[in-house]
Amino acid sequence: MAIPDYPAVRAPSIEDLAEIETAARQTAYGLSEFSTGFIFGYLESLELEASKINGNICIFGRYLKKHFFLPPLGSNKINETVNTCFKHLKEKYGGGRFVAAPKEFLRRFQDNPRYEIESDRNNFDYTYLTKDLIDLPGSKYQAKRNLVAQFKRNYDYRLVEMDKRVLFACMQLQEKWCNIKSCLMDESMSMESRFVFKILSNYHKLKLLGAAIIINDEVEAFAVGEALDDSTAVIHIEKANTHFRGIYQAINNFFCSEKLKSFKFVNREQDMGDDGLRKAKMSYYPHHFAEKYIISQK
Missing domain, CATH: 3.40.630.30 (Gcn5-related N-acetyltransferase (GNAT))
Structure with missing residues (x-):
């Protein structure tokens, strides 16, 4: 219809x-x-x-x-x-x-x-050059490169596709993350959590792109995105167990390297005014912003 x-x-x-x-x-x-x-x-x-x-x-x-x-x-x-x-x-x-x-x-x-x-x-929306997120070039990305290198060196991990079993494990990780963050007490975080579960539950119907990191047979990080247009991919979700040092930097780097390398740009969405999230997104040096405005009638 x-x-x-x-x-x-x-x-x-x-x-x-x-x-x-x-x-x-x-x-x-x-x-x-x-x-x-x-x-x-x-x-x-x-x-x-x-x-x-x-x-x-x-x-x-x-x-x-x-x-x-x-x-x-x-x-x-x-x-x-x-x-x-x-x-x-x-x-x-x-x-x-x-x-x-x-x-x-x-x-x-x-x-x-x-x-x-x-x-x-x-x-x-924070928009980055995909090549920068893959190569992490120059001195400004040195800390990111070091964290990815430490992660590779310190953990026996696998990067895997999002099959049915992995998707279920991703939901379990999201539930743990939500409990730690007490997201049900915050409307914005609760809305985000519902979004994650719905995306994971309909992953194949929506023809999304995704990958997960497995350590000791457990999913400890995952990322999900999709093509926004011919030149830009958008990342909707990046979740990880911070018990593993460098895992957030690793899942972003691995996901971009394996799934998004054919796109010129990666849109990592907004920071919603969260200071910590803004600092994290700025630390990857966006190429540009997709600016947005609110228009009201007087």
Whole structure:
């Protein structure tokens, strides 16, 4: 069943993902929000719905009780489509925001006094040269290289594919991680955990890319991503047991080397305003950011 024309709106199904993926690649925003993993993984948590307005795919949702819509996927009557999205949220919920607006969208609204624009730095996607994540070149990556080398030297490990048994073991590791972090006490972390379980449970249906590190017959780290477009892969998940020194650096390096080497760039998504996560992502020296903005009607 195709995504319905407006005013009909419904939650996108797994069968709709191919249509959304095609439209996202043609529109070329390059944002992690338009990956199939993001849309399917956060479908319930963000209450995502989709509709076609002027032939453009529009995705609506709600996060922390605030309603939003993503950039329309398409090129037909975009300003009119955006205004219809604002009108839909106002009539149905009393208001809402246009989120994850890419920089190229700003020229449409920045001189219009009806709109207010703010930078959403916490949700900028960190984008790296894949070659840098594989080679870890130069002095700035020396600490990373040392940690990967120590990991290789200190542990008897295997890098394995994500078969059914490994996927189940990855879920067990995620459950341990969630218990340690008390993620059920935090809405954002709880949402992320639900996302991880849903992605792992539907790994093969979503045609994702993944790998896991096994030590002493136990999965101790795993990573999952997918192609965002022909030149960029996006990494959705990196989880590891920090009992093993250097394991986070190792899983990132191994995953990029084995699964992502055909892509020029790797998008490692956002830091969500978490200082520790921001420091970790900046320590890999991003090539650029996929900037995002929030647009509101005054």
